[in-house]
Amino acid sequence: MTLSRRKTLALIGGGVIVAATAALAYDVTRLPRTASAPWAAAGRYADPRMRALSWAILAPNPHNRQPWLVDLSQPDTAILFVDRDRLLPHTDPFSRQITIGLGCFLEILRLAALEDGLEVTFDLFPDGEDPQALGAGPVAICRFAPTTAAPDPLFAQVPHRRSNKEPYDTARPVSTEALARIAQAAAAYGMGHTNDPAEVAALRELSLHAMRIEFATERTLRESVDLFRIGRHEVDANPDGLDFTGPMFETLRRAGLFTREAAMDTEGLVARSADAAFAANFQSAMAHLWQVTPGNTRTDQIRAGQDWVRINLAATELGLGLQPLSQALQEFPEMAGPYADIHGRLAPDGGTVQMWARVGYGPQVPPSPRWPLEDKIVG
Missing domain, CATH: 3.40.109.10 (NADH Oxidase)
Structure with missing residues (x-):
């Protein structure tokens, strides 16, 4: 709503x-003191994955649930999971809208990495897809690698x-x-x-x-x-x-x-x-x-x-x-x-x-x- x-x-x-x-x-x-701080903090991290993620968390998502969790334990990799405590079982019973929000997150992650000369490739739902529910497995394995591709001008509008x-x-x-x-x-x-x-x-x-x-x-x-x-x-x-x-x-x-x-x-x-x-x-x-x-x-x-x-x-x-x-x-x-x-x-x-x-x-x-x-x- x-x-x-x-x-x-x-x-x-x-x-x-x-x-x-x-x-x-x-x-x-x-006004709130800390709730908008992540907007000012975006891009201010030493690790390029954290820099990209700091922009990705600004993505639009249903009811502003921010349903993303990220594992950075592997080098040059970010593994995206859904926080299943942040689903909307009544208005979004199949988590379709939540999944769209995760797609928004991944695209801003990709745009932000390009600004650093990195491409991100996505292995989506490596454990398989369930059309009825989002499970505990990864949503996407995101791999970072150098690229000569030009940045996308749309990134300038993220903030x-x-x-x-x-x-x-x-x-x-x-x-x-x-x-x-x-x-x-x-x-x-x-x-x-x-x-x-x-x-x-x-x-x-x-x-x-x-x-x-x-x-x-x-x-x-x-x-x-x-x-x-x-x-x-x-x-x-x-x-x-x-x-x-x-x-x-x-x-x-x-x-x-x-x-x-x-x-x-x-x-x-x-x-x-x-x-x-x-x-x-x-x-x-x-x-x-x-x-x-x-x-x-x-x-x-x-x-x-x-x-x-x-x-x-x-x-x-x-x-x-x-x-x-x-x-x-x-x-x-x-x-x-x-x-x-x-x-x-x-x-x-x-x-x-x-x-x-x-x-x-x-x-x-x-x-x-x-x-x-x-x-x-x-x-």
Whole structure:
């Protein structure tokens, strides 16, 4: 689940007057102290594998779970595992989205190594693939070796990439030319896109309908709410999940108006405000783009993730914002209707829609929290 932080907040907090003392005003304006440190630390390691990994941990991933663990015990090698404590069994029951996030990680690792004159080759799922679940075996054995290949210009956008969940500028269209340029970044399976007003309008409604199903399903809503990090102290303590920071969130937290318990009340103020915010947010989509793979193997999902982060970086280069619209692609039973609908629209000839996003020009947003790289090294 993704939230437009500022819009949701304005709706929840509308009409609430808090008589804050100077000390309280100072406290609620503080931001997390350590959660963004990995963004500044990227590239500042002596070991070239650590340098590449320090960039890879900035990759987009579902619910910001950061599900990667890396073994560096072998020279010139990094072995990637999935942290199975960070899966999303209700919204992502087959770990398809988690696998896509691991593909994003591997592609940024590759781009970062190229900056150091190294190529990385990947031996994917050497113990075999399981389409139903991610096991304890390696996701990829990554081998580093010198290369004369030129660096990829997309790497320059890694520190600037964001998943922009804010409303987009509805007075500023997204050109077909811009979408075509983004599509050129996809190396494995290509990218579909539309800025046709009628198609965009239909996809706006479908994205909101799917979001409302996820919200109305208790176990999928709970999976997201359990990952809320409300206020700077929670974000610093657990720099993953869905973060809510800034003066108004801190004020609402202190006032007891924004809690995990309140978020689970589907008839309550938080839920009503969030629904209105999502409606406004999704209605600001100025274009949509998507990825379709012919099959749906784990390797297909990894390749889709590699393309997905390249698409993100190309959009960043053009000043465009992307927000993944994952809900209609989720494989839990209550989502069967939107799942069939989106596949009928975007993959009429068959295949699996792996990613779908709204596109537009939005405000600048801060980076998502990250765990330090050292916390992700297991050998």
